[in-house]
Amino acid sequence: MKNEKILNFAIRFGFLILLLGLVLYFSLSASGFASPRSAAFILQSVAITGILALGVTCTLVVDGFDLSIGSVATTSLMLSAYAMVILEMSAFSAVMLCLLMGAVVGLINGLLIVKFKVPDLLATLGMMFLLIGLQRIPTQGNSIATGMKLPDGSVAEGAFSQAFLWLGRHRFDLVVERLVPVPVVIFLVTALAIYVFLELTRHGRLMYAIGSNERAAALVGANVNRYKIAAYMISGVTASIGGILLAARLGRGDIASGNNLLLDSVAAALIGFAVLGAARPNAFGTAVGALFVGILLQGLTMMNAPYYTQDFVKGAVLVIALVFTFYLSAKRGAGGKT
């Protein structure tokens, strides 16, 4: 009886306690870790992968998967740079164009999966490659920057507008002056929005229902296809938001595959399964998962740990989180008590 209580407690709060322990450990051993600025860095370093992870959470909820988010983000990075530097559009139109691109990619992903019955992993894998290639076609594989030479011999005159750079670089005052960067605010707002949508609205609950039993959900009248497409569109749009913020921070259109963005955000979403013993995709867990990885990496970097330990640690955290989710939750399920 007592054991069961401890187990339940471990499943519910184990991960959060681990997180707290890490923070304490790094605060004591790495100078400069425990400060408001440091906290802001951590949030900033996870903001972009966190936003992507929230999108992938939505696809996980409907029992799908989106492998294209990393390349949607880098496509949106290139597209925003292309729109401003070469087409000389305003910041607002560039942002709108990117969001639209994300939504369209999500729509195509959704249609491929729902209408053409392509398995989700394969459809989004195809989309990933397609986008990695597509983003390079307009500039023939070059990065985009003001002053670059165009194929027709002229020089690109446009520039990243200040309003756009503000998205990646401005910091709001909070306790300390110029502390909280805009991407962090956008990350937190997105997390809250996705949380409210998934947990508190009828649509979100239906999406969970579709994820656990598609046929049953269809029988009670849910429009399964429409919800699935919606999930991929949310994922596409959040990924394009991530790309916009990345472009605003870098101030140029760098070609990149975005594979690391994909892996990090999927890891965050999977770690999220373990938070509060949810054992299912959830927005709060995803945000905590992203934060967890961010804190670990920040602390390790501050202690001068070499770069390859970071991948190792990310992997270890993920494995532990998955054990939490699957083994302990299964045990709890077998005990018949929740």
Add this chain to the structure above:
Amino acid sequence: MLRRHFIKFAGLAALATGLGSAAFAEMPAPLDKPADVKIALVRYLSTGDFFQSYLSGVEAQAAAIGMDLRVFDSRQDAALQADMVDQAIALGVDGIIIQHGLTESMKDAAQRAVDAGIKVVAFDVDVENEAIPQIEQSDYLLGKLALDQAIADNGTDFTAGYVYVPGIAPLDRRDVAWEEVKQANPGIKEAAVFGTLDNPIANAVANQARSILQANPTINVMFAPFDEFAKGVKIAVDEAGLSQDIKIYSADVSTADISAMREPDSAWVATVATNPAVVGEVSVRTLALLLTGENPGNSVVVPPTLITQDFLNEQDVSNMEELGAKMPQFQHADVAMADWMPLPKR
């Protein structure tokens, strides 16, 4: 419509090559009939500004001579790259440029090409073959010149952060210069070493550099011998509001790097670079020398150039083309040259 344009282009191209061969009729055999000389560029790495620019240099020099260039792109597939050398042999090319790759996979393939009577040059890959000249941009000198500038600006007493990922050949060669300078100057303290090649590199390095700056507030010099690293460090320095207090020294340059260096109060004060397009041109010229029976030597080194923020500001340079115009040594390297050698038009 499209067809008409195409015919016009074809006509222009024919005219251009016609003119080219008329102007340089006295090129030695077999380049007296350059259009019959087929060469192949077999690439291992191709994505990114550097490789794009390298390719444009190869294309420009091959066109200037009038040779028929084929490009094989293995996209980081070592086995495929070796197969592509065999394809080029089967195609009956006269010369091959091997661009990057792994010694293990390319050594035998390169030997097969040499055995088939094909002239081969290698850029930035050691194929361990006497008959094959090595073309290099001197990575050691890249690092060395940047550090010399750091010492000129900051004296021999400073605290440095160093961005480095071991196991990447050019970075390892640049690291040799750093180790040497550290040895020679005990006043230089290395407070932290960090670095990552996670994509997008600049963003990942920025995240790391933020933590490093927080943990080591005494750092006043950042040595980031790769422009993606420098970009990341600059973002972190800007975000930490330290752009007045820290100086960044790097290697490589691109149009985007130039604008980053020229931002008001930019911490990125100097970079050392070889123009990748020039390296491409040198690769083709070395091959051309080999084809005509001249000996370009076992190792052809393209010397790097120091580019400072002050120079860019004084000369109001805003992109790579202007940099080439204002800095002739960046536009053209006087290596692998011959009297008869036609150069690409500027």
